Amino acid sequence: MNSAYIASIINATLRSTTPILLAALGSAICSRVGVFNVALEAQMLIATFTSIAVNYFTGSALLSVVVGVASGALIGAIVAVLQVKYKAADMVVGTALNLLTTASTTFLLYLVFDRRGSLIDERLVSLTKINLPVIKDIPFVGRVLENLTFIDYICYIIAIALFIYLFKTVSGFRDLSVGINKTAAESLGTKATAIQMRMVILSGALCGLGGVALAMGQVIMFTENMTSGRGFIAMAAASLGMSHPLLTIVSSLFFGLCQSIGLALQNVIKSQLTTAIPYIATIIALVVFSKRNKKN
């Protein structure tokens, strides 16, 4: 295994990590304020569709990103209203929204584009690929960071920003208190419900950005149900990272690595079997780390 191959694996890992990390951060901030958000999958999937649709009609990558993020936030807002405000059961709302988004994106794909399965078109524009001037000429590092988009960089900045906000600011401290004991936080005058709703909507926006990275990152296309369980893998990543933004980076990178290894193995093993790898890895990782948690 030569260094160029390793570099390309790391590159693929970084790209696969982005959507998972963003969704995992969305999951983490929800659990930090005491909301179990199951609709991560829906928040991502809606953005993959809306971003590609806007991209198709306007040809503007920037507008696609904005609309993608907004559509994720919209699903987040629905979760916030039903689950936080009206106290509907989290599993029911989440599952119904996940299925609703799958159905509506497929519905619109057929109605608007007259397609079944997927939408690939040459008029779709990609996000600008960033190749940093000096770094791109360094042998190994240049290949590792080759052709990444701005979302691939910004997701780490968002993670750090969330860490600083939650753990180093007063308002973040107040948010965390809601997750620890909502009644106690409310008795101190914290608007707990408003904080929870705000966090769920932010989680929607983060998942939306993740969905955009998925649809306009490595490939530029929309496929029916293209998130294929990533929302739940992200949930696992957030839980492994103990809903801590910085630890979540590590766990998300692990799942990104599993996906890129799965892709790399496709030359050797049939793709049906390699595609199953990330899902099996998720279960194994949860088992391995939960055991350690218990001992502590």
Next chain:
Amino acid sequence: MKKNDNGLSLVLLRGWAALRQPLIAIVFGLLIGAIIIVACGESPLMVYAEMFQKSFIKPYYLFSTLVRSTPVIICAMAVGISWRAGYINLGVEGQMITGAFISTVVALFMPGPSFLVAIVAWVLGMAAGAAYALIPAILTWKFNVSMVITTLMMNYVASYITSYFVTYPLKDTAGDGLSIQTPEIAEALRLPRLSSTTTFNAGFIIAIAVVVLILFISRKTIFGYESKMGGFNPTFAQYGGTKQVKVMMITMALAGAIACVAGNAEVFGLKYRYTDGMLSTTSYAWTGLQSALIAGLDPIGMTVVAIFLSGLQIGGSAIQRSMGIPLEIANIIQCCITLFVSVKITIRFVKKSKAAAKEGGKQA
């Protein structure tokens, strides 16, 4: 006479109380569907008339609806028993795929008299479905891993691995070889058709039998009571001496075995072979899940809702053919119904658990 009247009105009142919320939700769901149909530039009344004509009213389509509802009803039962006991099992799809696939393989390759092959195929398939459902149960018990995530991940694992077997080693090489499917199973193993002009088959009777079995288990057995108490209030159930691990294992194994029956009804009753994606692209398990949620996990209610949702889907494909409205309109309507019901379900759950807590307090 007066007493009788009171009894009747009481039954009606209770029936209305149970049905009110789902019915209101269904009306709202259909209203949202109507808005979408208007947005598509069609008349909702005409579209709905066509949808219901071609799902419930014309006999041919009514039979199609019942055929489609067969696996949905059985999946709803599998979802219902696990959720009722408090285990969020999202993996009915994977359990159904695993079980039905194993049954198909046995049916294809086991030599011997056909009744023996049939029994072994169904029993091994159900055992495989049960085993597949026990994996997340054991992981939850031993490692406290979230069942929501594991069961969902295992759907993908089952789907991809069976896809591998159907695409390569077990693929039917006869014919054009374009379809990814196994060869057909022997005629003697197929479930009999109950109508000469449609695909209506004995699978539906099996579905009804499963419903009766679930009703019996949940209302007449100790296990049914213990599993229900565990779902209501785990602490209370433990206090009453319920062995929760045992209840969890039996519940999940039962759910997995029932899920296999859903897949088998489709393989042995309708398709006569295992085709790649036949149990996942049709989203039987998810429609079953939504039936269970809409009906508040009540077995008879779930059956009615499952038939209704299957009818929506049959009607949906009819209007896609004739009116150009994508068939996913049916799925959109059913998800909206679930969402409308969801707000109410919580209120009921909260009330129940409060009541249970009160009762527990009194006993202590």
